[in-house]
Amino acid sequence: MKSEQIIGCKYRVVKRLGRGGTSVVYLAENIALKNLWALKSLSKNSEWFTQEMREITILKELSHPMLPRVVDLLEDSDFYYIVMDYIPGMNLLEYTQMNGKIPEQRLLAWTLDLLGVLEYLHGRNPSVIYRDMKPSNLILDDQGRLRLVDFGTASLHREEATEDTAYIGTQGYAAPEQYGSGRSDGRTDLYNLGMTLFHLATGMHPQAIESMPAEKALRQAGLSAKYTRFILELIEADPEKRPQSSGKALKNFENVARGPRLFFRNRPETAQxxxxxxxxxxxxxxxxxxxxxxxxxxxxxxxxxxxxxxxxxxxxxxxxxxxxxxxxxxxxxxxxxxxxxxxxxxxxxxxxxxxxxxxxxxxxxxxxxxxxxxxxxxxxxxxxxxxxxxxxxxxxxxxxxxxxxxxxxxxxxxxxxxxxxxxxxxxxxxxxxxxxxxxxxxxxxxxxxxxxxxxxxxxxxxxxxxxxxxxx
Structure with a gap:
């Protein structure tokens, strides 16, 4: 697709933003309104087409400030085009590569945001299991707010399922059950979150845990004992040893936030x-x-x-x-x-x-x-x-x-x-x-x-x- 190409008589392609899996994402301008959107093109001939279309199926039903909105769907003989919120900013993998590990005070605030969006997703009926949280799927927008993107691997949780049909996730961040040993559920997302927090707190890819125990790495990064224990609970290999829901994880996190490092000093408890x-x-x-x-x-x-x-x-x-x-x-x-x-x-x-x-x-x-x-x-x-x-x-x-x-x-x-x-x-x-x-x-x-x-x-x-x- 070339710059200035017109899609569906409504959107003008500005430039290519990136490629993910079998899709390509472009920056596009609404010709009438002159505002910018992200336009994802999906080939109808791709073997991963069904999986890629899952993203629009899930996102069109969601409404949360941390999630992109799907606003339009177009097609021609070869492609589907998904029009979504354009979120200018930098993903957290790029951010840590540029700025180093994240200070605990800021990471605490991000943890609360991420637990909040997981609770929203898991609270849907049926629950939405994201399955691929990692720094590169988190964008720090130009207003300083976190946004969770790329729902291509997300699934709708069905109680009757006993295991995942295929390995889906990213090595290092993926939970053991994502390798075919069990069924993904809300606890899977909590494991992914824990490994993401580990990476952001230490600056180390989670695969480095093989050479250095996670607890030692977190302590060396200067994290408080309470926050370290919280992250270690999230990354337990056995799902039964993790918090059993995002709501339970939020409750556990309350003990971390009540320590001396509160988000809002000298504010009422509800403000925290x-x-x-x-x-x-x-x-x-x-x-x-x-x-x-x-x-x-x-x-x-x-x-x-x-x-x-x-x-x-x-x-x-x-x-x-x-x-x-x-x-x-x-x-x-x-x-x-x-x-x-x-x-x-x-x-x-x-x-x-x-x-x-x-x-x-x-x-x-x-x-x-x-x-x-x-x-x-x-x-x-x-x-x-x-x-x-x-x-x-x-x-x-x-x-x-x-x-x-x-x-x-x-x-x-x-x-x-x-x-x-x-x-x-x-x-x-x-x-x-x-x-x-x-x-x-x-x-x-x-x-x-x-x-x-x-x-x-x-x-x-x-x-x-x-x-x-x-x-x-």
């Missing part, structure tokens, strides 16, 4: 467990207090010690009007072409794309993605680690929720919120409409002035969001 630094917020209806809720969330996070920013990914213009109000009240601290500071928070008005916000500067980022109308920024909401959906506060308007769902597919992990003086509407959402989880925020009229009782209720709701984020 917030695996998602980005909260995306949308509303079913326009003019329902969405921006005010975002401000309330930011204010509560700021009071809990988080360095917080709010980004307006819609065309309402509310943030610029806020800026003018802050200036009139003489509480505007700073302002430039892209953002302004007030009330201890940073505001980014009129953001077109999420990459325009320097996310690494902030502990927490709240995205005001606007109401679910024709201009709804669905991609920004999906990019968040937690999605909060503001529902109508009146029960008789709840039918509008399902009208919105006819246009926009709801996410499996969405958190539904109502603003009310009682729990009645939350209960109806859960029991009658089967929307879980649901949260009640105080019914407020002014986000800048709340009663002590409302602040307590707001705090409880925020704590619940952080707990839910920690389980994703």
């Amino acid at each position: 467990w917030n695996s998602g630094k980005i909260i995306g917020v949308s509303s079913i209806l326009p003019n329902s207090g969405l921006t005010s809720l975002c401000i309330l969330l930011g204010s509560c996070l700021k009071k809990r010690g988080f360095h917080t920013a709010l980004a307006e990914l819609n065309e309402s213009g509310d943030f610029l009007r806020l800026c003018e109000l802050f200036e009139q009240k003489d509480i505007l601290k700073a302002r430039d072409d892209t953002c302004f500071e007030a009330m201890g928070m940073t505001f980014f008005p009129g953001v077109k794309e999420l990459y325009q916000v320097p996310r690494r500067k902030y502990d927490m980022l709240i995205l005001d993605t606007g109401p679910m109308d024709s201009k709804f920024n669905h991609s920004a909401l999906n990019a968040a680690d937690s999605q909060l959906i503001l529902c109508p506060s009146a029960e008789w308007k709840f039918f509008r929720i399902f009208e919105a769902f006819e246009r926009i597919r709801p996410g499996d992990d969405w958190i539904y919120a109502v603003c009310s003086d009682s729990k009645q509407e939350e209960t109806i959402l859960k029991k009658q409409y089967k929307l879980h989880p649901a949260i009640t925020f105080p019914a407020f009229s002014n986000p800048f002035s709340m009663s002590q009782q409302d602040e307590k209720q707001m705090g409880r709701a925020l704590e619940k969001i952080l707990r839910l984020a920690g389980r994703k």
Whole structure:
């Protein structure tokens, strides 16, 4: 395939990004929208075609901020073309070759992210077993976030299967059962994760364990005793001796994170467990207090010690009007072409794309993605680690929720919120409409002035969001 070649009258090939197995991945531009995508070409004549197509079968059903989305599928007489998120960045194998082994503090944060995405995959029905986690399949994107790519070896876990039909994986990272001695399951992914962490922590390929015991290598790399024991449990040869699920591994990891090296110092316990630094917020209806809720969330996070920013990914213009109000009240601290500071928070008005916000500067980022109308920024909401959906506060308007769902597919992990003086509407959402989880925020009229009782209720709701984020 050549540069400038047009695929399906929609995408222009920019350049080749790489080859994997029997497929080739290109950088392509959507001709109409002028945005970039990864385009994977699969030959219909390849003996591995069925295995390669497994990737699209699995990915099209997934929605998680660490996973690429499949957005389009095209074909001609010779090839299928899978159009997916383009993730600019560097894979962790290249990163370690350039920068050396990863410091424990950073590796702890990555471990939490990776356990979170495994728990998401294993929690599907049927479970998705990834089977090939390794540094080269993990991309550190240009915003400093980990992304898990290449689902060509993933499988759907079936209880009736007793063994894998073929060896699939990468030597050194693959678990013993992947060599044909048993069936791959969630514990297989935990072994792969353990070997990946070993490589990142020591700078040594896992095959080097043959010449140096893993425990000695990890200790020489300077890892704490708790973290070393955690990794050694993951790489037990016998699956029965590993944590029996990703949820159990997360629970074990809690003991590591509670040591002296916490991710967030002097923060509440839930903050240590917030695996998602980005909260995306949308509303079913326009003019329902969405921006005010975002401000309330930011204010509560700021009071809990988080360095917080709010980004307006819609065309309402509310943030610029806020800026003018802050200036009139003489509480505007700073302002430039892209953002302004007030009330201890940073505001980014009129953001077109999420990459325009320097996310690494902030502990927490709240995205005001606007109401679910024709201009709804669905991609920004999906990019968040937690999605909060503001529902109508009146029960008789709840039918509008399902009208919105006819246009926009709801996410499996969405958190539904109502603003009310009682729990009645939350209960109806859960029991009658089967929307879980649901949260009640105080019914407020002014986000800048709340009663002590409302602040307590707001705090409880925020704590619940952080707990839910920690389980994703």
